[in-house]
Amino acid sequence: MFQLLDGKFLSQQIKSEIKSAVDEWIASGKPVPNLIAVMVGENAASQTYVASKAKNCEAVGMRSSVKIFPENISEKELLQQIHLLNNDDDVDGFIVQLPLPKHINEKRIIEAIAPEKDVDGFHPINLGKMMIGEDGFVPATPMGIMEMLKRYNIETSGKHSVVLGRSNIVGTPISILLSRNALVGNCTVTLCHSATKNIKALCLQADIIVAAVGKKHFLTADMVKNGAVIIDVGINRILGEKKIYGDVDFENVAPKSSYITPVPGGVGLMTISCLMLNTLKSAKKRR
Secondary structure (H helix, E strand, O other), X not given: OOEEOXXXXXXXXXXXXXXXXXXXXXXXXXXXXXXXXXXXXXXXXXXXXXXXXXXXXXXXXXXXXXXXXXXXXXXXXXXXXXXXXXXXXXXXXXXXXXXXXXXXXXXXXXXXXXXXXOOOOOOHHHHHHHHHOOOOOOOHHHHHHHHXXXXXXXXXXXXXXXXXXXXXXXXXXXXXXHHOOOOOOOOEEEEEOOOOOOHHHHHHOOOEEEEOOOOOOOEOHHHOOOOEEEEEOOOEEOOOOOOEEOOXXXXXXXXXXXXXXXXXXXXXXXXXXHHHHHHHHHXXXXX
């Protein structure tokens, strides 16, 4: 029988820990940690996610607000806004919600964020620190996955982990974190992508599979060996449907797994909790 990796339960646990730390921080006379979200345009999925971040920040005693800019803002104007946030001592961390409109270079925007305020962990300096095991900001979704593995005491050392997807936001960072010589880590990692041959054969060898390809039900039961740990990062929306689908065919894969994350209620909630952990970390470093 499989066990559900309950992101809702774990995120509540983490939020309770953050609230205690924030209360103590404020009681010592320090300013309330402040997270800003920058949004360009009116993407419905982004709006929902940003609203959830603000609500969660409020619940743990942090400040949070959203700066919304029109879809046609120029790259130069957006860079100026980022410069203002970098230099605003009242802001502990900020994120720029992706995707951005096509006329704006995402790479240039991310690189303009001050690394010490980059609580999303996407700046090359923070990614570089993660690469060599130095202290910085780890991207929130991979961080959430590692927290999940740690808090459920899932054995990773010596295991074969297959990561499906090589994005800079999830796939590549989690492959690095799982391979590191750490308490949760020491995996042998295979990173699969669109050009990988024999994905099914590789998945059948895996003790742990992280599915982050952005395709509904990409991972099917015939690709999974009995007892595998399944982490589903996918959030797939089908036009005209309200339901959210994962990258994993949960109904058929779950009976073969030892642990599995649901969608929704899994990794997504951990992402928001870890974003707040990074914001608190930033406040403590800066003050």
